[in-house]
Amino acid sequence: GWCNSTGGYGPGWHEEWGTFASHSSKSPASEACCGCGGGTLRAAPVAPPAPAEASTQASPQGQIAHDSAGGMSGDSLAARKTWNGCACKRSWTLQEGQALSCEGYCCNPDQDTLGEWCVVEDEKCEEETWGYCRPLGLVPKACRDSPPNWRDSDGEDCGSYGLAGYCTITGGYGIAWEKDWGSFEAFSKDGYSAITACCNCGGGLSPDSCSNEPGWADKDGDPCESYIEHGWCNSTGGYGPGWHEEWGTFASHSSKSPASEACCGCGGGTLRAAPVAPPAPAEASTQASPQGQIAHDSAGGMS
Numbered sequence: 001g002w003c004n005s006t007g008g009y010g011p012g013w014h015e016e017w018g019t020f021a022s023h024s025s026k027s028p029a030s031e032a033c034c035g036c037g038g039g040t041l042r043a044a045p046v047a048p049p050a051p052a053e054a055s056t057q058a059s060p061q062g063q064i065a066h067d068s069a070g071g072m073s074g075d076s077l078a079a080r081k082t083w084n085g086c087a088c089k090r091s092w093t094l095q096e097g098q099a100l101s102c103e104g105y106c107c108n109p110d111q112d113t114l115g116e117w118c119v120v121e122d123e124k125c126e127e128e129t130w131g132y133c134r135p136l137g138l139v140p141k142a143c144r145d146s147p148p149n150w151r152d153s154d155g156e157d158c159g160s161y162g163l164a165g166y167c168t169i170t171g172g173y174g175i176a177w178e179k180d181w182g183s184f185e186a187f188s189k190d191g192y193s194a195i196t197a198c199c200n201c202g203g204g205l206s207p208d209s210c211s212n213e214p215g216w217a218d219k220d221g222d223p224c225e226s227y228i229e230h231g232w233c234n235s236t237g238g239y240g241p242g243w244h245e246e247w248g249t250f251a252s253h254s255s256k257s258p259a260s261e262a263c264c265g266c267g268g269g270t271l272r273a274a275p276v277a278p279p280a281p282a283e284a285s286t287q288a289s290p291q292g293q294i295a296h297d298s299a300g301g302m303s
Helices: 158-163 224-229
Strands: 092-096 098-102 117-119 130-132
Touching (some): 092 117
Antiparallel strands (some): 092 098
């Protein structure tokens, strides 16, 4: 995440490192790398001319206009949403001591350890003016850290990796991960690294052996599935990126057990015991007698 697709600096780049140019003896990354807005576009194979078609210039009825190069006019940047499913504004500025602004839906102008966020189109949807952005293509699912209570070789647990911004939920390096630390694997313990053990970092396992509290829902009628879908909780029972602290606590939203106790995906639920296998049938003893013959007990069975 050192660069972004428009040639700018990504969330993994620290301004103290200087510029792309200062790290290159030739072209900087913003000119050399396709993923950083550079590289060289390969010419597409020339197709035989197509039959002339009617012009698609936008009419007053709202047809789509094409530019002179054949591409779509207008903005092709994908619209984004928050974890709560609320539409982000394309361009926004938020005043919080200093002006924080963005020109591409989701940004991280204040270097937030939980990642990109946006100002929303509809405050009633988010119940706040802003929200953290759901990563594109991510399908939320219930997850449990595996092994449970895993810690890396420095003693950092899965919760620390997520809250401190060491990793992203898609398994990448977070904004707080320092380059000179090396890789996640350098801090592995017991054969696991953060990206294999921690749900916060794209790892963990589906809690197949766990059951949610039957019929559970919070005071608003939201079941465990909503807490996972909207990122309101995390796998260790803490608050996820979709939860706003202004909402209070899990307990204040529940008339029974809070989500952190009732829901498997929030670190709660009930673990189901593994089925007990029936005892194996007793086998006859074939211990030999001193004479090498098989001995029988008084009941006629094998001794």
